[in-house]
Amino acid sequence: MNHVHGRTTRLPGHRGRGFYAAQTFSDIPKSDGRRVQIGWLQTPTVGMPFNQAMTVPLELQLITTPDGPRLRTTPVRELKSLRSSSQTWTSLKLVSGDKxxxxELGTELIEVQAEFRPGKNTVATFQIRGGLIQYDAAKQELDVNGHRVxxxxxxxxxxLTILCDRTCFEIFAGNGLVYVPMPFQPKADDVSLILNVSGDAVDFERLEVHSLKSAWNTPTP
Known part of the structure; x- marks a missing residue:
């Protein structure tokens, strides 16, 4: 039997909203070895013949950090098969007022990956289909539609890894140590995609934008 010695601090799992009744798969082959979780996402699905939604499959890993053991949450690698078109930048520097x-890359289903070095007072803002994802370097804080982490x-x-589906955002930050599921219903005709910075300049070591296709074989209604 395992024993826990000393006092420990309870740590949060997800840092968003609407994530509920998660389960992990029990029959993953030993040769694979991953622990994969799917959560029930409490997000409006008005007029649909089903109740709310499920998250993407999430790989859970126990990792060692300077603060002790922590749970990392990342999208499973199989989601890469949904990418239909991609654009990648390396060594991209943005300053306030840049274009x-x-x-030109806005679409309905979107994956954004960004790895960047912010300045001391940088605010980097993504606006995706009318939703806001913003990182404030001075506060070291992520803002997702007004929800701060x-x-x-x-x-x-x-x-940052940002997934935008028809009823939600799922955001992964800090090497998977922060997972923010967020119910969100963009307008059907809004496929806008905006990136801007304020304050200090930002050096993007990597920026990727992927248009995604449906995971289902049936046509989109």
């Missing part, structure tokens, strides 16, 4: 580099730098860098 939006991702303006602490996300400290790691080696002076910040990383």
């Amino acid at each position: 939006n580099p991702i303006e 602490s996300v400290p730098f790691q080696d002076g860098k910040m990383d």
Whole structure:
């Protein structure tokens, strides 16, 4: 039997809203070895013949950090098979007032990956289909549609993975140590995609924008 010695602090799992009744798969082959979780996402599905939604499959890993053992949550690698078109930048520097580099890439289903070095007073803002994802470097804080979460730098860098579906955002930050599911219903005709910065300049070591296709074989209604 395992024993826990000393006092420990309870740590949050997800840092968002609407995540409920999660389960992990029990029959993953030993040769694979992953622990994969799916949660029930409490998000409006008005007029649909089903009740709310499920998250993407999430890989859970117990990792060692300077603060002790922590649970990392990341999208499973199989989601890459849904990418239908992609655009990648490396060594991209943005300053306040620069032209939006991702303006022409807006679409309905979107994956954004960003790894960047912010300045001391940088605010980096993504606006995706009318929703807001913003990182404030001075506060080391992530804002998702007004919901704020602490996300400290790691080696002076910040990383974000943003998934935008028809009824939600799912956001992964800080090497998977912060997972923010967020119910969100964009307008059907809004496929806008905006990236801008204010304050200090931002050096993007990597920026990827992927248009995604449906996971289902049936046509989109």
